[in-house]
Amino acid sequence: MIKVEHLVKHYGANCAVDDVSFEIARGEVVGFLGPNGAGKSTTLNIITGYLSSTSGRVTVDGINVLDAPLAVKQRIGYLPEQPPLYPDMTVEEYLIFVYNLKKCDLNRTKHLEEICEVVKLTDVYHRLIRHLSKGYRQRVGIAQALIGNPPVIIFDEPTVGLDPKQIIEIRNLIRTLGKDHTVVLSTHILQEVQAVCDRIIIINKGRIVADELTENIDRVAGSNSRYTLKICGPQKEVLSLLRARHDVIYAESMPTRDGDAYTYQVEAQKGLDIRKSLFYAMAERGWPIVGMESIGMSLEDIFISVVDKTDNPERGRGKRGRAATAEQDIAASILAKTAEKQKNTEPYQGDD
Amino acid sequence: MFAIFKKELRAYFINPVGYVYVGVFLTAAALICAYTTIQKSSYSTTAYFQYLLFAFVILIPLLTMRLFSEERKMRTEQLLLTSPVSITGMVFGKYLAALSLFAATVLASCVNFFPLFSYAIQERATSTTDAHVGPVGGQMVGCLLGVLLVGAAFIAVGLFVSSLTENQLSAAVITIGVLVGMMLIGVFNSYIAAAPVRAVLNWISILSRYEGFSLGLFDFAAVVYYLSISGVFLFLTVRVYEKRRWG
Incomplete structure (x- = not known):
């Protein structure tokens, strides 16, 4: 047309x-x-x-x-x-x-x-x-x-x-x-x-x-799968275990706490489903996983990553390493915000 | 085009500016008529029409100032330019709206001549000679035609200026400036010593072309001249819009 x-x-x-x-x-x-x-x-x-x-x-x-x-x-x-x-x-x-x-x-x-x-x-x-x-x-x-x-x-x-x-x-x-x-x-x-x-x-x-x-x-954004995990166990050790895994490219603990469970955010390597192996690994140590939630990439992230890629191609393409924590934090906070927003808007859209 | 014509004509009477224009025009015309004919005990309307021409310098910008500048400021020109109307159609619609109101007021101001005719009838009844008494019809029609043509040219100028700016007031002021300039060429050219310059200025002067009409002559060259001025400025207005599209 x-x-x-x-x-x-x-x-x-x-x-x-x-x-x-x-x-x-x-x-x-x-x-x-x-x-x-x-x-x-x-x-x-x-x-x-x-x-x-x-x-x-x-x-x-x-x-x-x-x-x-x-x-x-x-x-x-x-x-x-x-x-x-x-x-x-x-x-x-x-x-x-x-x-x-x-x-x-x-x-x-x-x-x-x-x-x-x-x-x-x-x-x-x-x-x-x-x-x-x-x-x-x-x-x-x-x-x-x-x-x-x-x-x-x-x-x-x-x-x-x-x-x-x-x-x-x-x-x-x-x-x-x-x-x-x-x-x-x-x-x-x-x-x-x-x-x-x-x-x-x-x-x-x-x-x-x-x-x-x-x-x-x-x-388009070439996203990896990301999860929010709630694991009962010593925070530092859990985090180092997560970071030591070869199929996890990024792991960070979040400030929220649910009883004795700490919250972590994990990004898996592209194309790998880490959920089962993660479950067994944690079970082996006796640290139960009490919550696991997959975070779909929101449109915001896609938008930002696509626009970023065109603005400065180096940063967009570069592998996400530990050094880029400031950027990660911003991304994580955006993620948290949009997840919240989606939760808030969903019932709204439901009743119209 | 007809939709725009109708809209503009309505707009004159939704806004106070249309009433202001009509009111000022009719008042000014009545006063000028009283001073140039009745007070001078003269039946000749030549002077009346000549003064009226000078009044146009102030009156016509009232008509034209908002035609395009307002649309641009309110961003409504986007509606006109994305609707199935050509730019020429849009310009003509607006031009004809202003021209119609102008022509209507000029014709309405002809009520000023009733006293002259009624005096003439009285005087003729008591007159003993065969000489013509009263206003000369041919001269009046000639002047009326001349005045309308000058007005048509002035409106085209005002329309063009309005398309250049977003501000009504600056459109009005610039239009007044341009019209004063066009009039002054005619007034001052008799003070210029160099004959060739005078001849050229006389040729382009708005006022010198008008003289034929004030004598009751139908000057075909002058008609073409005034219509050409209108045409040129309307064309320029269309170009302004074309240019902005490509800019």
């Missing part, structure tokens, strides 16, 4: 997008992920025809953006980073204006009614946009993108500045839209893509650094 080939965009000497190519199939929901200033918005702006590329080709539905810009724009609903609203209009006036602007030939009253129901704008339909809260304004922006039922919908950071409930509502909305639209979503919030997207494209410094299906994304 959307095909981007060797896209390059220079702002003067500054290169915002550097040889970006990807293809998005009909009906896909794709997350466009990257740190601030990575070139996400620039790429989206080029696809929507707001900016022109320095070189490269963009086709939407087989139509080149440069050859027939109007035909392409007709097929795209776009919510820019800052929703383009006229504060002096009421929601109704604004949506009618956009309807006319897009030259739609649907039944206007019915179409607008449907959209307002989908994005829950019916309550504020006759109010001035100036008086709406940020969340409602964002929804008006989304409604605007949906007018005319375009096959491609592009959202640039749709959930920025919304409260958690609104964020979940908008994610659900995006998931619903994904059923019969091609949706491109740009964000720097990782849970967001994980929650709604089929595919993730990670972009950093104007280049694509990863392009994977969401379920395969941890492959």
Whole structure:
């Protein structure tokens, strides 16, 4: 549906997008992920025809953006980073204006009614946009993108500045839209893509650094399996035993204590399942393992490792040794935080 | 294009600026008319229209200042530029909206002539000669046409300036500056000694082209001249947007 080939965009000497190519199939929901200033918005702006590329080709539905810009724009609903609203209009006036602007030939009253129901704008339909809260304004922006039922919908950071409930509502909305639209979503919030997207494209410094299906994304980072262990036994000796094992590349004790059990974090070598042998080794010494939990690599870690790799390839590739403890500590704290966050958000997502 | 035209026309009356413009325009026109005709016991409207031209220098920036600068500041131009409307369509939509309101106020200000006609009817009833008494229709139509054409050119200038800045106020001030400059070329060129310079300035002057209309002549060259100025500035506005896309 959307095909981007060797896209390059220079702002003067500054290169915002550097040889970006990807293809998005009909009906896909794709997350466009990257740190601030990575070139996400620039790429989206080029696809929507707001900016022109320095070189490269963009086709939407087989139509080149440069050859027939109007035909392409007709097929795209776009919510820019800052929703383009006229504060002096009421929601109704604004949506009618956009309807006319897009030259739609649907039944206007019915179409607008449907959209307002989908994005829950019916309550504020006759109010001035100036008086709406940020969340409602964002929804008006989304409604605007949906007018005319375009096959491609592009959202640039749709959930920025919304409260958690609104964020979940908008994610659900995006998931619903994904059923019969091609949706491109740009964000720097990782849970967001994980929650709604089929595919993730990670972009950093104007280049694509990863392009994977969401379920395969941890492959890119080349992660090792990690575990949190709770072992009853003398802390120092347990730790030295863990570190002495050839299949463990990293072990650290954590400050938490559960009765007489200490907590450790262990990273196994790639491709090895250390759980059984670890169990027997500890049983032999008479130190029971009272807890063992596998830590999946969170999207944050993948993101950081992928972005790090491109920022300074040496550090990313280098083997993790004992020397790099400061870095490890940071990584561990991020891990702990995200694990906690996931725990907190899961029931939330469950009941929506 | 029609959607943008309608939106802009509405916007004039959602914001106070449209009312301010119409109010100031009609008041100024009425005062100028009273001073140049009734107070001077004259039926000639030539002076009235000439003063009106100078009033445009202040009035037209009110119409054009927010057309593009506001869109840019509020980031709403992103909506216009990603919707299936060409840049030319967008510029023309806005231009026509400003032009329509302008033309409507100019025509509305023609109510100022009613007293002149009613005086003329009274005077004609008591007149004993065959000489024409009252305002000259042809001259008035000529002036009206001239004024509309000058206004159309000025609006294009204002539109162009508005597309260059994000700030309404600076758009207005710069537009006033440019329009004053365009008027002064005509006022001051008679003080210039060098004949060739004077001829060139006279050729490009907004005011010198207007003279034909004020005599009630339909000067086709002048019509082309004013339409060309409008066209050039509208073209430049389109280029500003094209340039920004590629920039």
